[in-house]
Amino acid sequence: MKKIEAFIRHEALEAIHDRLAHMGLPSMSVTEVKGSGRQKGFTESYRGARTTVFLRPKIKLEVVLDDGDVDRAVDCILELAHTGEPGDGKIFISDIEEAIRVRTGERGAVVLEPHPEEAPA
Amino acid sequence: MKKIEAFIRHEALEAIHDRLAHMGLPSMSVTEVKGSGRQKGFTESYRGARTTVFLRPKIKLEVVLDDGDVDRAVDCILELAHTGEPGDGKIFISDIEEAIRVRTGERGAVVLEPHPEEAPA
Amino acid sequence: MKKIEAFIRHEALEAIHDRLAHMGLPSMSVTEVKGSGRQKGFTESYRGARTTVFLRPKIKLEVVLDDGDVDRAVDCILELAHTGEPGDGKIFISDIEEAIRVRTGERGAVVLEPHPEEAPA
């Protein structure tokens, strides 16, 4: 089982969530973070004192998936989060040893089974 | 060493924190996240325009533990976060290669040693 | 590739960010979390009802690096986050299997290459 951690722009979130839900992968978690990278900071001036702020509001998207679903999920995120400007973000993938559903106590890959793909409207 | 990442409801946090502290595992980190899963979204209407919001406020609990403490910690979370309704959340376990205490520079499992269990009041 | 997760005090962030950027490692993500550990809680009283609050605002710093840069980054954080008081925080290191840059689609360690170290001013 794998965890995808994607640092993306706020604007990309809604499209990615709907596309993943549509692909049968509705379960994910989203966190407000502040990130810095190659994107240049913006200047902030308060009563004459100027500071360059490097930390920008970003969204951290965490999706834990069965190994089989990782590639199509990563492609979906790459496609919808891309604007071509610095600050588009990065995706990191790491291993998950165990997954448990609190409601039923189920363990293992069954917890991450995707729903059948919705028929297109 | 292992990291437990538990996505749970706000209401469960206080009980879990107190029980874990009581079990000698007081060290943890809590983050406000928004999650979506099988739980149905709620409808929000603003001046007639209706949208279904899928992302619900959840708590992400992160506890890094020595391998020996993982099972009793997971059981504690499972017991106290359970309501039987969709949206109870999920627990993921991943491997941690190194742990360092900033105050002393100590490294390894010693950093994660649980306190002796408090005697019951 | 490795991920450094450091739970530190708010005050340490600015210095760490500037030092890491100076070392050619500007890319990082910062999250507001609330943590509990050996640091004693503080008492809060509202209309006579007193509660001890154990969860204190902390900063979670996440930096994904190539294996070679981990040690100097950890040393930098250890040095700048240290005050010697309980609550200084902890650093956890875990393995990252894949890293992808959204803007270009590049994959692997190249995504995490540090910039050349800026010449001191």
Place this chain on the structure above:
Amino acid sequence: MRFSALRRVPLLVAALLLIAPAFAAAQDGSELTDAVNTLWVVLAAVLVLFMQAGFAMLETGLSRMKNAGAIMAKTLCNLSIALVMFWAFGFAIAFGDGSGLVGSTGWFLNGDIPTTFAVYDGYGVPIEALFLFQVAFVAVSLAIVSGAMLDRTKFVGFVIFAVFYAGLIYPFVAHWTWGGGWLFEDGFLDFAGSSIVHLQGALAAAAGALILGPRIGKFRGGKAIPIPGHSMPLAVLGIFILFIGWAGFNGGSGLAAVGINIGDIIMNTYLAAGAGVIGAMIASLWLFKTLDVSQMGNGAIAGLVAITAPCAFVDSWAALLIGVVAGLILPPLVLAVEKMKIDDPVGALPAHGVAGIWGTLSIGLFAVADRTGGAEGLIYGGGGHQLWVQFYGVAATVAFTFTASALVMLGIKYTLGLRLSEDAEIAGQDISEHGMFGYPERFIDVPGATSAEPSLRPLPAPAHAPGKPATSPTGATS
């Protein structure tokens, strides 16, 4: 334009409880004097109506973020109901001519002062201005009721109670006192309404709090869990607005600017407010070991509520004393209310209820003969008569208003339902009853670009999105 063409010499006026003897002489009945008095009554009404914003800020500041929007909707709606119901029925019951118990003329404000609203004859103030002034008091009383029923009352349930309260319950007691009813005949004194406005509000609030029960999570294992509000700045902004409004509340209750020393009345009011804050600070430090901001604010309210009845009848040192006592007893009362397992989010019962009783009774102690036109307080050797009248006036109000309110609320409870469902209360009234969060960006951060990213091209519409997903809600995805 309803100008009472003929102005009888205001014989009745001199005996009226409200007006110091000097007043009669000043009313030379001139057009200009009436205009000046009317101007002050209208301005005072505006100041008291502004207290709705004060209550809205105080209540939302002291409750959770997830109920912020609902409190705003409720306060707006209460004000509207008070305006319409009091115009239609309430004013007639309160100030129309009728028996000692209830007025019965002047529905929909029809009729002239001397014939339909005899109690107001001789003031020279048009009936519309008097209505504005009195309806503002009804809205204040209603806002006190909702203060103790926050976060767990159905919107529609409270609307129905508001209709009964503004149309029926409040006007009854108003008739007994200001309307020239039986309590007025017995010499009961309450210049600006410690009992009529504040005590009544607190009694209905108590009925509500008891019938509703506490909020989820307020009491666990017999202990009161502190549920702090979400913004002290908003709460204390509310308290400052109430502080300013009280100048009209007390200063305007003489219904005149000519012949009454409104400066003296308002000075007494604000000295008591200052003393209330200092009293609450001392008690809070002594009891809680900290200077609890919400208690200091409520101390100001308690001081103001207590001085409301005696403000025109006592000397300034007495005003200070009344205020400091109201402030001192507030924190212990808050603890007592919580001990009795009553959930009172903004502390309405101590600040309006007990302080209201203390203020009304204090007339019996500190009233100065030449200010009340006769009645003298105990300490001036006036004997216990006035105190006794004040006492049974309070007792009558407690009995009537608590029972009437409880009956109406129980009626609502067993028909439409008064309490919010558990889910709705936990999710917060904003989203469950109003479909929208009071602080939208706090709970949802998706719609519309919200990231502060100076250098970002708008996202190209996803060119090759597979067919429109069946389940996508309206408008969520192109």
Place this chain on the structure above:
Amino acid sequence: MRFSALRRVPLLVAALLLIAPAFAAAQDGSELTDAVNTLWVVLAAVLVLFMQAGFAMLETGLSRMKNAGAIMAKTLCNLSIALVMFWAFGFAIAFGDGSGLVGSTGWFLNGDIPTTFAVYDGYGVPIEALFLFQVAFVAVSLAIVSGAMLDRTKFVGFVIFAVFYAGLIYPFVAHWTWGGGWLFEDGFLDFAGSSIVHLQGALAAAAGALILGPRIGKFRGGKAIPIPGHSMPLAVLGIFILFIGWAGFNGGSGLAAVGINIGDIIMNTYLAAGAGVIGAMIASLWLFKTLDVSQMGNGAIAGLVAITAPCAFVDSWAALLIGVVAGLILPPLVLAVEKMKIDDPVGALPAHGVAGIWGTLSIGLFAVADRTGGAEGLIYGGGGHQLWVQFYGVAATVAFTFTASALVMLGIKYTLGLRLSEDAEIAGQDISEHGMFGYPERFIDVPGATSAEPSLRPLPAPAHAPGKPATSPTGATS
């Protein structure tokens, strides 16, 4: 001190549209009467100026956090421009003597009332007090315009429009009506400005919204995406402040407290406001199935705007009717505006535009002869004449103000540019145009210690930091 030494018997006054016949008799021209009238006009001006705080809170409450600071700056700046421009030019055009179309005397408020501002002769109120009162109305109208252009208008662009609006566009229509111009000659009635202040504001707002286009992300795939504000408490605090200000807005428009029943005017005003809230609640429940808090608030505004023109001319039952209709039509209108792809963040077009028209026309229906000194509404058998005058008065205002505003805005668009750049709009006006977030701790949490850590020693300056990094911004690291 400009006291009009000689006071001619106010012949002109009797005919004036504003003043009920009774007024002439009361003005016995005494020094004291003038002082009382002046006091009320000044207090009314203060109440209407306070509405700037109301609009600032309403607008920021209903828009995103990233634009909160910019709205504050804009409102402050609008008020300053209105003050200076109306003092210099606007007042002369509006209330100076001149043709039926435009006034041309009294620039920089120079000149005495009988000679330069004949329209104000006989009121006994000094010109400075009248200026204060009228400039407050200009500022209200200007705030309405910016309400529909939120989040996407360049600061400097709106400043230039404000100069033209306060100096030229508004004063023209004011001259036609209150300035004794051609519409006044035709018997057009508008007591406090439903058309002159609110309709004009909404027309300029419509021009702005059309020229600017919607905010990024507002319409996607033909659907209107809800962009909720960020704080209902602030928005409804704004509405309560507007509610209080309206007592001066309508009550003060008679420019006198002696001889006018200001209580009646303000009672009508507040009955209509209450009815507006109730109307909007009913429509919101019926259309949206929820009690939308922002709609209830706008319902109060719609009721207040509608009663502004007829407040002194109609009976209280008519005031309630005018208010409830204004409230009922609001929610459907908001949907219609969104259907027409017009992005109107605070609902200015329905609440000020349509309600303004409805209020102005309602005089033609419900005007009571002895209140207007002659003109009678349709339902009293006064025939359609007055309604026809009201109609073409509104038509003239719509034609003039929309075109004039559109021309000025297009001029700005093709010179300095009216709309914010995409980046600036997405990042929020605060950081892009004012260099600082409206809610700094929401977007940056770094500078200065912000963590709540009772037991923390200040960080030792990093002793052996390698040489000062070249790229570090000023002041970021020691």
Place this chain on the structure above:
Amino acid sequence: MRFSALRRVPLLVAALLLIAPAFAAAQDGSELTDAVNTLWVVLAAVLVLFMQAGFAMLETGLSRMKNAGAIMAKTLCNLSIALVMFWAFGFAIAFGDGSGLVGSTGWFLNGDIPTTFAVYDGYGVPIEALFLFQVAFVAVSLAIVSGAMLDRTKFVGFVIFAVFYAGLIYPFVAHWTWGGGWLFEDGFLDFAGSSIVHLQGALAAAAGALILGPRIGKFRGGKAIPIPGHSMPLAVLGIFILFIGWAGFNGGSGLAAVGINIGDIIMNTYLAAGAGVIGAMIASLWLFKTLDVSQMGNGAIAGLVAITAPCAFVDSWAALLIGVVAGLILPPLVLAVEKMKIDDPVGALPAHGVAGIWGTLSIGLFAVADRTGGAEGLIYGGGGHQLWVQFYGVAATVAFTFTASALVMLGIKYTLGLRLSEDAEIAGQDISEHGMFGYPERFIDVPGATSAEPSLRPLPAPAHAPGKPATSPTGATS
């Protein structure tokens, strides 16, 4: 009721600095005239008291979230102390009869106007109304002091200073000028208190800022680190409330509505405010390259403070000039203050100090003879005499108030301690001194269900929790 039975012809009045010559004629001593004047003085007092809410919002908006609650508590407490101390001692020292230096009659407001407070003889306004008006000014001055000592002053430390300031320091200078003391004898003019209220406040603030030193993290490596506030909406709401309050502040200082053109005074006041905003915008654009919202707000304050002394003595063009200069010099002064390593969170020193001096001196330049009853400004050929009197009046105030305040503060510093401990300052004053956060849900999100979860059953009490944990705090777990 203290009506001065016999009203001597107000000989003294004509010479009084405050009153334009026309005033004497108007005071025909009638009961009604007195009532109208008293009504305006009381309303003005209410407007100035409302400025406490303005300062509370401005100060909390411009400081960090972790100190929001403490500022509310401080402002409430300051107002209460001012009320009680000025009633007991301050008023007697300021306005009681006595030497040129200090008044010594009328402690606890005992005594009649002609015998104890001769300076107020002839106005016809009861002493209580005058007290209300003057105490509001003390509270404003006190709020300015705390503005520069935010986030790092012990609550109890400031309380003690407030007692000395309201009871002793402020009353002294008030006696020299308004109390008929030596500066008044020399012909020193200050209509509404640029020097007495604002300059004094800024001087005490400067003493405090110097003795306390900067906040932790404000200056690092010789650079001033910007510590932005947390809410521009609240800050600018505060500025609008101050703007409205200033109508009473300046307009009421003539202590009469009859015979004084209060419209002219308030028009001058608001023209200067508008000019102040425009001046600050220009300077901010030029110096900082951005339209800093907090500077624009402070520009309005600087304009208002500057016009406070000359508002009744200058023509409107001069009012605009005084305002624009005050606005222009504000941003550079803010930089200068930061360069001098003084930490002034809300910019009190430039906005109240320097603008106060400029306003007081401007009388020497622009005073119009027939407005001041004699004294003429430099530009009208009145020579430098008035300017010289204004100058040494300011100098005397600077010397006295700065030293007196510094002495008292040092006294406090070396006994109880004036500055917060490092830990308390870093954790924020709310939690360390008041035991509760100003924004509870921002710092703790645990108690009570806060998640917006419409479909959640309440958690079953953990049935088999092992024995009650010893360390669990009271109430945390059942």
